[in-house]
Amino acid sequence: MIELSQVSRSFTVGDQQVAALRGIDLNIAAGDYVSIMGPSGSGKSTLLNLIGLLDRPSSGTYRLDGGDVTALTDEQQAKVRSEKVGFVFQAFHLVPRLTAAMNIELPLVLAGISPAERKIRVAQLLENYGLTDRADHRPDQLSGGQRQRVAIARATSMHPAVLLADEPTGNLDQATGKEVMNLLEQLVAQQVTLIVVTHDPAIGGRAKRQVRMVDGQITGEAGRSAGA
Amino acid sequence: MRLVDVVQFASGSLRGSRTRTLLMILAMSIGVAAVVVLTGLGEGARRYVINQFSSLGTNLLIVFPGRTETTGFGPGMLLGQIPRELTLDDAQALLRSRAIGRIAPLTVGASQISRDALNREVAVLGSTADLLEVRHMSMGQGQFLPAGDVYSSESVCVLGAKLKRELFGQQNAIGAWVRLGDRRFRVIGVLAMQGESMGFNTDEIVIVPVASAHMLFNTSGLFRILVEAKSRDAIERAKLDAENILSERHGERDVTVITQDAVLATFDRILRALTLAVAGIAAISLAVAGILIMNVMLIAVSQRVREIGLLKALGAPAAQIRNLFFAEAILLSGIGSVAGLVLGEIGTRVIAQIYPALPVAAPWWAVLAAFGTALGTGILFSVWPARRAARLDPVMALARS
Numbered sequence: 307m308i309e310l311s312q313v314s315r316s317f318t319v320g321d322q323q324v325a326a327l328r329g330i331d332l333n334i335a336a337g338d339y340v341s342i343m344g345p346s347g348s349g350k351s352t353l354l355n356l357i358g359l360l361d362r363p364s365s366g367t368y369r370l371d372g373g374d375v376t377a378l379t380d381e382q383q384a385k386v387r388s389e390k391v392g393f394v395f396q397a398f399h400l401v402p403r404l405t406a407a408m409n410i411e412l413p414l415v416l417a418g419i420s421p422a423e424r425k426i427r428v429a430q431l432l433e434n435y436g437l438t439d440r441a442d443h444r445p446d447q448l449s450g451g452q453r454q455r456v457a458i459a460r461a462t463s464m465h466p467a468v469l470l471a472d473e474p475t476g477n478l479d480q481a482t483g484k485e486v487m488n489l490l491e492q493l494v495a496q497q498v499t500l501i502v503v504t505h506d507p508a509i510g511g512r513a514k515r516q517v518r519m520v521d522g523q524i525t526g527e528a529g530r531s532a533g534a
Numbered sequence: 535m536r537l538v539d540v541v542q543f544a545s546g547s548l549r550g551s552r553t554r555t556l557l558m559i560l561a562m563s564i565g566v567a568a569v570v571v572l573t574g575l576g577e578g579a580r581r582y583v584i585n586q587f588s589s590l591g592t593n594l595l596i597v598f599p600g601r602t603e604t605t606g607f608g609p610g611m612l613l614g615q616i617p618r619e620l621t622l623d624d625a626q627a628l629l630r631s632r633a634i635g636r637i638a639p640l641t642v643g644a645s646q647i648s649r650d651a652l653n654r655e656v657a658v659l660g661s662t663a664d665l666l667e668v669r670h671m672s673m674g675q676g677q678f679l680p681a682g683d684v685y686s687s688e689s690v691c692v693l694g695a696k697l698k699r700e701l702f703g704q705q706n707a708i709g710a711w712v713r714l715g716d717r718r719f720r721v722i723g724v725l726a727m728q729g730e731s732m733g734f735n736t737d738e739i740v741i742v743p744v745a746s747a748h749m750l751f752n753t754s755g756l757f758r759i760l761v762e763a764k765s766r767d768a769i770e771r772a773k774l775d776a777e778n779i780l781s782e783r784h785g786e787r788d789v790t791v792i793t794q795d796a797v798l799a800t801f802d803r804i805l806r807a808l809t810l811a812v813a814g815i816a817a818i819s820l821a822v823a824g825i826l827i828m829n830v831m832l833i834a835v836s837q838r839v840r841e842i843g844l845l846k847a848l849g850a851p852a853a854q855i856r857n858l859f860f861a862e863a864i865l866l867s868g869i870g871s872v873a874g875l876v877l878g879e880i881g882t883r884v885i886a887q888i889y890p891a892l893p894v895a896a897p898w899w900a901v902l903a904a905f906g907t908a909l910g911t912g913i914l915f916s917v918w919p920a921r922r923a924a925r926l927d928p929v930m931a932l933a934r935s
């Protein structure tokens with residue numbers, strides 16, 4: 307489903323080129339559960355952003371569902387993000403003035419889905435993630451775990467094929483982090499492709515495929531692929 | 535994204551920063567209200583002057599003794615050397631013109647009026663029966679001056695409404711006698727209450743036949759001759775005729791004829807220009823409000839960088855983010871404009887309460903222009919902030935702490 311070949315990404319800092327990714331080859335099948343681990347600055351987030359179409363490679367090709375997506379316009383990429391990709395961030399990134407329910411609803415609103423349909427989906431998601439009695443609370447009235455649950459509910463509201471999580475447990479204590487991982491892993495059971503970036507070996511070790519990155523390159527992989 | 539949702543989202547973020555939003559709306563509404571009130575005042579002044587002139591009569595020309603170089607209108611023309619006087623014969627001669635319908639000679643003076651023990655100083659107007667029509671006056675009771683021989687000095691008079699009240703109270707005045715100077719006059723009519731127009735209050739005067747006034751004041755001259763042209767198109771012709779007839783009679787051009795139209799047009803032009811100027815000045819405050827909106831939107835963009843990054847990550851294309859910020863600006867200036875119109879309307883009413891004589895009302899074009907300018911500046915000045923938001927790099931935006 308995700309095919310990266312010889313993907314590089316470099317940034318210009320001042321008059322210097324900083325290579326964040328160098329010649330990445332990575333294939334991920336639909337329904338795979340992949341963790342990406344590596345030292346700080348090794349390019350994990352950059353890779354995840356590329357996969358999520360928030361960023362473009364400097365060179366190389368990226369095929370998603372068989373089609374080359376690097377050639378798409380910004381507009382088209384936004385559409386792909388809306389329909390196929392869900393993001394979960396370390397910092398939750400909830401809109402502070404919106405309630406939990408409204409945060410979950412946001413992708414549906416942006417996609418222009420009818421209010422009636424939205425209502426049904428949001429109610430379902432609130433229930434799935436045990437947030438029904440927190441529906442009208444704003445983010446600052448929620449605990450960290452609850453916030454990340456809202457974020458996961460939001461990420462899944464459009465039924466994405468790929469869920470990208472960048473250190474989803476980074477701001478949570480261990481017990482809450484485990485809970486959050488359980489929720490994410492439940493999605494894998496529903497054929498969602500899950501890619502988790504983490505520092506924590508205990509978290510990363512749970513994935514079926516464990517990709518190791520150092521200095522912008524993939525240096526090794528453990529585990530086995532579900533599809534390929 | 536649905537339009538309702540765009541509006542809802544935008545109003546949500548406006549409500550999120552309440553103080554800022556209220557201040558913006560206030561700035562916008564003050565600008566709009568200023569335009570509405572100031573043009574209302576200007577327009578009110580213009581209409582006031584026009585009403586005053588129109589109430590004098592229609593297709594009116596005024597002949598007065600002495601030659602003035604310009605057609606200006608003011609006290610200046612009454613000064614200068616003493617000109618040859620206009621006589622009743624002059625006035626009658628004007629009727630030879632086919633462009634002239636009616637005339638009313640005017641003599642004015644002041645005298646003591648008394649009835650029994652009551653007496654007061656009063657302005658006496660000597661004229662003829664046609665004055666009623668020419669000058670658009672109306673009767674409250676009885677008759678106006680009798681038509682017929684303008685040279686006959688009948689001892690009859692018509693009282694202004696207020697004067698009648700002072701002398702007679704609620705009693706019937708028709709048929710009663712009053713004394714003017716050393717002559718007795720029989721009251722044959724009372725004018726309807728009319729109020730002041732062009733600084734001349736017909737409620738406090740007494741009108742007598744012009745020949746009687748001449749005897750009373752021992753003169754033969756006329757203060758003015760009011761001339762009514764037969765139609766609007768005949769005004770210029772009537773003016774020429776009047777000038778020619780009187781030049782012929784006097785052997786030189788020693789009278790001035792002004793048309794009400796010319797004076798009116800001058801006032802109209804001046805006051806319209808004034809209104810426009812005032813509206814323009816008020817519109818500057820709208821531009822200031824527009825720049826304020828831009829400033830606030832730029833701040834909003836930089837404060838909401840993370841939110842914008844998130845929206846992009848959730849699949850919002852650049853155009854949608856631009857629209858969201860546009861919607862905010864339109865809402866701000868729209869609400870501000872409506873509030874301004876309401877504020878302006880209130881202001882206008884307050885002024886109307888304080889100065890009931892002034893018909894203050896903002897002309898529709900000013901209201902429309904104020905509303906349009908407010909909305910326009912709001913949108914125009916949000917183009918840049920909205921584009922800036924739409925162009926943000928999502929990765930950087932999300933990384934911002």
Ligand SMILES: Nc1ncnc2c1ncn2[C@@H]1O[C@H](COP(=O)(O)OP(=O)(O)OP(=O)(O)O)[C@@H](O)[C@H]1O
Binds near residue numbers: 347
């Ligand atoms: N916008 C940018 N401009 C310049 N350099 C960048 C930019 N983004 C990333 N980099 C550089 O690219 C490299 C990889 O960054 P990246 O954020 O992907 O690392 P990471 O593996 O996610 O690290 P961490 O574990 O600390 O989150 C780093 O050297 C970083 O400094």
Ligand SMILES: [Mg+2]
Binds near residue numbers: 352472
């Ligand atoms: Mg990172």
